[in-house]
Amino acid sequence: MNVFSKLTIKNLKQNKIRTFITIIGVILSTAMFTAVTTILSSIQTYLKESVIEQEGSWQMAYGTLTSNEVQTVIEKEQIQTAATVQIQGYAKRNEEPFQKSYFCFAGFSKEAYEILNPKLIGGRFPQQEGEIAIPYEMLLYDDNAQEYNIGQTTSFSIGKRIDGERLLGQLDYYSKTEELIDTTKQTFTIVGIYESLGAETFNTVGYTMITIPKQNSQMPQDLYLTVNQPKNIFSFAHTIALEKEPIFHTILLRYQGVVDNSRFYHVIEGLAFLIFILITGGSVILIYNAFSISVSERTKQFGLLTSIGATKRQLHKMIRIEATIVGMIGIPLGILSGIIGIGITLKFIGNGLVQLVGTSKHGMGLSISWISILTSVLLSSFTIFISAWIPAIRSGKISPMEVIRQTKDIRIPKKMVKTSKGLYNLFGFKWVLSLKNYRRSKKKYKSIIISLVLSMVLFISASSFVSYLNNSSSFVLQDAISEGDIYFNSYNEEISYSRLKECLNKILQDSIVEDGKIIQRAILDVDVPFELLEDSEQAIQEPTTTIFLYIMENQDFEAFMQSQNLDPKPYLTANQNRGVLFDQKKYIKNGRYQQRKILNSHTNLALSFTDTFAKQELPKLIQFQAIENIHTTQDILLSDVVSTLPLGVVGSDSLIILLPKVQFERFLKPYKFSEYSIHTRLVFQAKDHIKAYEEIQRYLLENGIINGKYGNLYNIAQETQGDRSTLMAVRVLSYGFIILITLIAIVNVFHTISTNISLRKREFAMLCSVGMTSKDLKQVTRYECLFCIGRSILYGIPLSILMDYLIYHAISIGVEIKMLLPILPTLIAIIGITFIIFFTMWYSVGKLNKENTIDVLKNENI
Amino acid sequence: MEILKVENITKIYNPNENEVKALNGVSFSVERGEFVAIIGSSGSGKSTLLHIIGGVDRPTSGKVYVDGRDVYKQSEEELAIFRRRQVGLIYQFFNLIPVLNVWENITLPVLMDGRKVNEEWLNELLDILKLQNRKSHLPNQLSGGQQQRVSIGRALMNGPAVVLADEPTGNLDSKNSQEIISLLKYSNRKYNQTLIVITHDESIALQADRVLAIEDGKIIRDERIRK
Structure with a gap:
């Protein structure tokens, strides 16, 4: 180990508290970076998974291929999974051209079930020829819905859709000149009802009637694919020599990071950016303070090293070594605590977050992405190095002799410390002395005030944000409005009271409903x-x-x-x-x-x-x-x-x-x-209301009572729980954020004040040597605290009120609310600030008092 | 042979407001192996002159040549290396690095150079300085005289052309003072090193080959005591 590393490590070891607090600061800010990036990646994973759950995992698809064409595509090594859907033919449903005018009979291969993920609501999927499963959506919008229930057998005239010479499939939209030819009558038994296919859009011409594929047939096939490297999907598509153009699963690809330009992503990015700015701001101030203090505390040492021939580069290297050591301890710990923190948060509020972002049956889990961790590492390292770099450069600008003498600290423009005689008479010597001290250390106090104002404004705005949410009725905690967990409200007279009563009795008999x-x-x-x-x-x-x-x-x-x-x-x-x-x-x-x-x-x-x-x-x-x-x-x-x-x-x-x-x-x-x-x-x-809901829905459906058509089935328990956890999510996120920012501010203030005091060790020793008691000394510092608090409040309150107004303005666009003045949070903030400052002063001055005056005076001489 | 040449040095503090002329056209030269004492009252400009010679404070105008090289024509980097290899500075208040032990403090200039420590030379130095038994002590475990010996060791470690001492005995009792001066004189003789000492102590000044008296930033007397 060279002498500079050794010297740095020794310095870090000697100033244990400062090192500790700097590392804590790095841990805090890295944890915040990690938390933000992890929550974003969790949201992204959640969105991706819910798209896969709802619409299937396919990334690209080709319509109506021949068996040979299918072979040429699936032989490509870039393909991960391929699934074929055999288009067995179409039957006319109605004469309205754009609104699902056909039934499409589609033979699903085993892979097709996996990749398109149709979800069964009632009955089962077909297992032999002549069986079909029908989409639920068809029941909702079909006037003859009663004809299509499980167990019923229906005949269809099935033929080919052609447009001139061209054979049309499920991925071809309706064409004005298309016709249905070669129809033959076929009979099917409905064995199941499934939730509509995500791959089937509003514009798809036919409802997909799932059946089993016919063996050894030359029927056209739709091909659904996933590829090994989604990023290269478009270039891969170009390499396939087919006349047909593929279609892409754009939403999924967007969440997989292949396509962007979604509005939603912009909002998320904007939000993340804002949080990043705040966190980066807080962290930079914190870490910068730590390093600038560390450097200024050691200016004498640097001067000394310079005078015996250390180059600037060598001094910078020392600071870099310090930054590396601090980073190597702080960053891994920060990442770990950030991930653990978000993991715990998501465990409790994952469901609530889901409601903020969208709706899905499954909750949001923790997803750690290496990219997000790498981003946090880079951001934290960048912050640390920038923070270490600036003070190092600044320290290098002073000539070694000046540094050794610390003349910069002694030379004070007269104007800065000029006080009027009136003040002196009015408040006494100690007050004037502290005012002079305050003015002289204005620059040092500035960083304290910035930290305090920042945390004050953040605390107050987050509190008002939460209280505005509480006041807008949409977020009011739903009282347990009723003991019921699940309601079915029938608003259609076609379903008679006696039929519903019969259903109820059967459900009570057969299901988990209590x-x-x-x-x-x-x-x-x-x-x-x-x-x-x-x-x-x-x-x-x-x-x-x-x-x-x-x-x-x-x-x-x-x-x-x-x-x-x-x-x-x-x-x-x-x-x-x-x-x-x-x-x-x-x-x-x-x-x-x-x-x-x-x-x-x-x-x-x-x-x-x-x-x-x-x-x-x-x-x-x-x-x-x-x-x-x-x-x-x-x-x-x-x-x-x-x-x-x-x-x-x-x-x-x-x-x-x-x-x-x-x-x-x-x-x-x-x-x-x-x-x-x-x-x-x-x-x-029902205790397990999610399972009970599915059972009831299935039961009603199998009895011809279609949810959404003849009435609505509500999972009240889930909605109540959802509202609760959404509010909880908002609270936990904003308060968690505030707590972290406040912690950073506290560390910041502690750091700045304690170092400021220890830098003035000699000055205090001198004051003591001419007869100032430690009680007087404490009073002087207390007055300094008051100046500091006064300034912070002076800037903090108007800024907080401005933020409060901005939040009010943003929320009032959506909900009718009254503007609230954040009086209680402001009081809490003021008390908090006062406490932090006085505690730190008390701690640092107390430490100082333990030292022997003459020793201090002697040691600090040159 | 001329080792140091100072040409018309002027140093002005606070140009513009409250101008203080610390040095006003100082010129002199020193031969290799000479022992020069600089005397003068407080604020006469002695320390400023020493710091300018040592390359730690820049003159407002004028030139300093050490071993024929124009000191302030060098880049910052070269200047740092100059301070490391050509000059040994000794202060009144020792200025040791509190977290480094005796061995580390003394070898600091060599370590900074990234060179290997010449153990033979180090042992010789430690013997001369009577610090052989205190190698692993930290500065706060040493007496004032011992601390000053460490700082002399640091100044001599690289075998510099010029050793500059700013009131090296100012903070020591008379017994320790004499010991330090003897040490400096010994290295001055033995290694033919040039030694420039600022002092208030007349008995020390009288042991030098030559005495320069400074008043108000000017040399008012340049007296050769012995050849």
Whole structure:
């Protein structure tokens, strides 16, 4: 080891705390670089995987090739996997040219299932000739959907699509002059329903009916390929001597980094760039400070070395060695902690992030890419070397004698430390001394102030960002709105109540669903007298009040009433019509759900239909004097009030009335209640709601109830969880980011102040030698702290408010919110800054006091 | 033979504001093997002159030749190598590197040159300096006299043409002072090295071959005491 390495290592060892803090700084900034690059690569991998899951892994494809042509392509060594789809023929579906006017019968090879990844929703894939699986989308949009259910057998006239001489396939778009020829009748049994193929676009002319390929046939084939090196896919495509042009899976190739120019990527890149700038800024300041301090602390040593003949290059080499050592320890640790940190973060908030980026069934996992790690290593090394380089060059500019004498530190322009006599009289000597010190060390304090302002602004803006998100209702944490996990809302009268009830019972029998109910809901507009309303101002704006009428199965109603300690008998048996009232309006205020009542009285209420039936008027809510006034068959007596709701009934901002089915059948049904829209709802409870959802969807489908066509199946549990974890993701990311930036700032401030103090060792010793007590000394430094804090706040608060406004402005474009002044975060920031500064001063001055004054004076002489 | 020639050196601090003329047209030359003492009151410009000769501070005008070479015509790199090989500087406050031990401090100029240490010469030096038993001590484990001997060792290590000492005994008691001067004189005789010493101590000045007196940046007396 040469003398410079040795000297550097010895210096690092001697200044243990400074070395430690510098390494911590490198670890922090490398961790941040790594975190950002890793999260980006995780997002990219996630996007890639979700495209593969939804659209298959193929990268390029050829339509309608002959067997010979297929052979020439798949012989190429660049091909990783190849899959053929045998185009067995087309059958006319309708006469509308562009909207899937054909059924395409496609024989899927084993590889085709893998590469195109069709997902089964119901039934199974075909195993022998004469069996087909049909796309789900077809059921949604086909008027004859009922004809195409699993188990049904249908005949098709299948022929060839030709345009002049040219044979057309699935990858050829509709041509005005095309015709269907050579048709023969064939019969198929539907054995399965699959989620539509990603490879099949809106413009594809035919729905793909998956069947098995015919052996020894000369039928045209579509060829789907993946290649060994996606980057060279376009040049590879040129080498294939086929007349046909290939098509490319552009979205996948984009996420594989082959094609760019996506808008989404620009947004991600922009965001990443912004974060990078912030991190780089923070890290550069931190590491630069560390090195400039290390250099200025050693200027004397450098001067000495210069005077006995060290060249500039040799001195620079020393700083480079220091940077290398610090980097070799800090960078690997930083990368490790960055990856671990993001790994843990993604484990908890991966699902939430998925909702921010897109939707997919699988969550986002940690993906470490070597490129992203290499980027972090390069960025950190670059930062370290730049930070080490600048102070080294600066130190080289001073002549050795000047350095040894440290005259630069002594020479101070008079103006800088001039203070008026008034100040002296007003505040006393110590105050003036600290002001002079502050002014003299302005440059050193500047870096402290920049760090403080940076962390203050970042902390406050992140806090306001989160609180704006809390206040915009779209991000409000969904209360567990109901005990139900999965809802099926039927809005089509074709599906009868009894059919749904039958389905429910079968699902409860056969699936993992733990509990399930069927319930009907009618929405009524009702006249409610002003005097009955709690908030009469609102009533003036809205002349009618909405009431949700829920009709429950008798035994469900009975069980619910018993759980509420109410007697269900009068509802189920008495001649009077009775309902149970629920009056709790939920609304959002200050980011939280609030509750209040809609009605100011709950006694002697009834919902009267008398005039509705007689004069076609709206139903009325009435408060009666005596029970005799109630028209027993046309009014619903609201004899009980509950504060909880049964399974399947969702609280809202309206009044809710619960009825047993028997009431509905006896009283309201004969009066053609169906004019008022009635929806039937199935509600399920299941621990594994994702699996239960799939089972229910499959079950409904196999019973001809198509999700999306006759009703919607909702996974409420997942949505609630999703919202929660999305908010969580935003919080964790912004706070995590803030914590890191704040840590960097703290390290920065600590570094700067402690070194500033230790550089003034001799000055303090001198002050002590002329009789200043350590108490006085502490007071002087305390005043200096106050100047520093004052400056930081002076710049920090206006900047924070500006950032707050910018965030408000950005969010207010999408959501209606009020501008909030970040008072609490500002207070926290000020207290934090004060604490950091005072703590550091206390620590450094305390350390100084332990040293012997005369020793310091003697040792620092030349 | 002339080893050092100083030609009309002027050094002005703070040109423009509060101008201070530390040296004002100083010229003299020194023969190889001569022992020169420079005396003068505080602020007379002695140290500035020594630093300019040693290549650590640039003159405002004038020229310095060491061994026939114009010192300040050299590039920064050449100047550093000049300081390393041709000059040995000794300071009043020793200026040792606190994290390096005696052996390392002494051999620093050789190590910086990237050359191998001449062990024979080093041992001879350590014997002369009476530091043989303290090779692995750190500067703060040594007395003032010992520290100054280390810095002399460092100055002599490369066998420089000129040894420059800025009040080498200023921080030492009389016994140690005499020991240091004897050492310097011994190397001056033995290796025919040129020695220039700044001193306030008349008894030291009287041991020199020649005494230069400086006042207000000018040489006011140049007296040869012995041949």
